[in-house]
Amino acid sequence: MNWTPSPADDGVSRRSFLAATATGGAVATSGCIDRVQSVVNTVDDEQVSLSIMAMPADSDRQNIRIARRLEANLERVGIDVSLDVRARAELLEAVLIEHDFDCYVGLHPADYDPDFLYEALHSTFAGEAGWQNPFGFANIYFDTLLEKQRRADGEKRKERIGTVLKGLAREKPFEPICVPDEYHVAGPDRFTGWEDGHLATRHGYLGLEPAEGVDELRALVTGSRMTENLNPLSATLRKRGTTIDLLYDSLGTEHDGEIRPWLAQSWEWTDEPADSDAGTQGEEATLTARISLREDCEFHDGEPVTADDVAFTYRFLEDTSLGRAAVKSPAPRYQGHVDLIDDVAIENEYQLTITVVGGRETGERALTVPILPEHVWREQVGQRASDGDFTASQGRWDVVETNEVSPIGSGPFRVDSRTEDESLVLARYRNHFTRRDDVELPEATVDELRFTVAPGSVSSIRRVEEGDADVTASMLSAHSLPAIPDSSDIRRLQYPSRMFYHLGFNVRNAPCSNPHFRRAVAQLLDKEAIVADVFHENASPVATPVTGEWVPQALEWDGEDPETPFVGSDGTLNVDAAKAAFERAGFRYDDNGRLLGGY
């Protein structure tokens, strides 16, 4: 079997071509709509209105507080603003799937590598539902930057990422606000080894050392989504995919920012295309990984894990209808990963080669998707595709949302039981390869891993302190951190933060389609004051969605936003200056100080 998703052998990159059409289309239509509007209801005399979508405090306390601060400032500059409050899954549904929003405040899961910006911003995905480009951003120049960073490694790549970040800070399809510190708490003595892995990944739960006689790990989660649905493809129910990480294996696993072999025994990168016929010429450099899978691995239902399942996974993520619908239906997740793949070729049961477009750093990212059992998912698609005129509405059709697919993976834990809104119990999977004597990887050390839904961070801390639970699996809300007692009954754990709060714009519609408007709005966000008041300093204000070594000097935080600093000081908006920014962006004010449509 040789599956070739993107035969780019005509010299023109498929990606660039698609990008060009998408952009052209978006620009053409947006202009068109604007003209129609101005003819029909003389948009010039209407006050600019903007709806901010945010989550209720029950879902995310910081989220609504950021939204209300922004709301107050937008009102001060004469915009007719409203707050649209939705529970987490519903907000994600509106933003990621329906694209029915003006702007929203959210916490982006990000990833270990800045390449997540590719799926977040590349115009290829502007029309798709899912985590891929929810903003509808389409810019040819930007596409090129995103593609170029993929082709480089090391210092050169860092430079190119810097260029991407600078472009992002200028264009602002979304505005990063801050990166919250990631704290968890754990009980003092039932387990040790919390430091060895991030609790948002599988490594947080593997390799722990339980005390004598302890065979159950009791973790608390604030959201109930994992108790309702474990579909690994769902865009609205997954955040960082921690449970998916435990139930499914991936070829490689990320630990401390590096990808190491996991389900794959090893891999070897070469410049040679695996198959000279499918090889690509021209500008697109490719790398090929020869991958050897671990032998005799089984899914939780006893079926063997083979190279076929790996090839199937990549094909399925690219088209969840498996070619049975007239139009491809890419999964609402992992599109950045899948888009890297140029070719997957199976050599035998445990050997395959994967050819990726780009360098090694991004190529390895493609190896982190969960490997799905072909026999389970093919049957699910088959059942739904049996009737004649089958359509698989991208990002929203049943297979990518349903709860009916049993969550069978090959990961270190399997699902034992699930009580909606209450708990999810995972049991150790005894046949997992990490339990083999010759495998030096952290394994599951408890028979049972129980996630219990605990509605608030403050009460979760109390439950851990009282010995009612071992650890908080969800990141603690900033407001609850002062509730962590200074006692020997509880351990405070800190992990590197990747997720970032941001203001996302729907650039498909006016007024957020105008980058000057977006910049003027971004200047209303006082990130320093937000970090101080809302997060009690347990967050870092940022101008970029990635942190640390990737941030170019020009975008480092130095007391204020280097690109669009807050118009005002000490949390107080300078209304006149802020209004002047909107006027510079081409908007006008009426005599009552209301902002009028600018075009």
Added chain:
Amino acid sequence: MLVEVLIQLVVVIGILLPLSIAVFVGRERLARTRSEWRTRLRAAGPTVGVLLLILLINRLARQRAPRLSREIGIHLTSWFYNIEGEFILIFQSIATPELNTYFSLTYIYGYTFLLIFPVIAYFTLSDTRIFRRLLTAYALNYAIGLVLYVFIIAYGPRNLMPAEVTETMLFDINPQYRYITREVNSNTNVFPSLHTSLSATVAAFAAITRSEFPRWFPVAVVLAASVAISTMYLGIHWGIDVAAGLLLAALCVELSDRLVDRWSLSELFEDQLRQYEERLPWERSD
């Protein structure tokens, strides 16, 4: 956690009820009730049945309603917030630790007591009409409230202004209560405030029966007002929800007067029975 809170609630109500029966009802009425309870129960039986049925439907629907509500409901949070803004924060200006405790206790214990006590008190009246009216009004409150909850999706002030109401927020002071309120309600069911409407219903009945229970009347009014204020003080409801609760209470009290004794349920069923019989083929003999 939940069990713990429930036990506390049962204990508190278990102490309050006998005390208040002794104070407000009196021995004489109790004695008469002991001899007449069968006939009274028979008279009120259908009404009790209706209320239990509504409560059961309510209980089952609360599990499914959120999903249905997501499908067909309209989001009104921003609308409420636009209209009244930070109105409920005026209660924050009078906040003290003592008031926090008072309103938290009122919200949980005072409210439960306020609903249960009149049921017992009115059962001790020889004429069961007021008892039946009370139960009917309860049933109407729940039924209308449930319908509104399905169609209207709105979050309460505590979900929009967590920082401003944090000092008094029920769940922050007493996180254990979250378990109990989560059992009975979803956080998008704020319009109308059923706490307010049911309490106001009780207060209205206390006014109607003030000649029978003169001492209960002022207690009921103060408690009902406290419950209504507590919902705003604790950041659970908007002023609009409370106003709607008061209107709903007025409607239910009025409707209970019109509906009770309007038709006897048994007659109603006989009518229907006859209709069905007429439709049956073998009855259509010539």
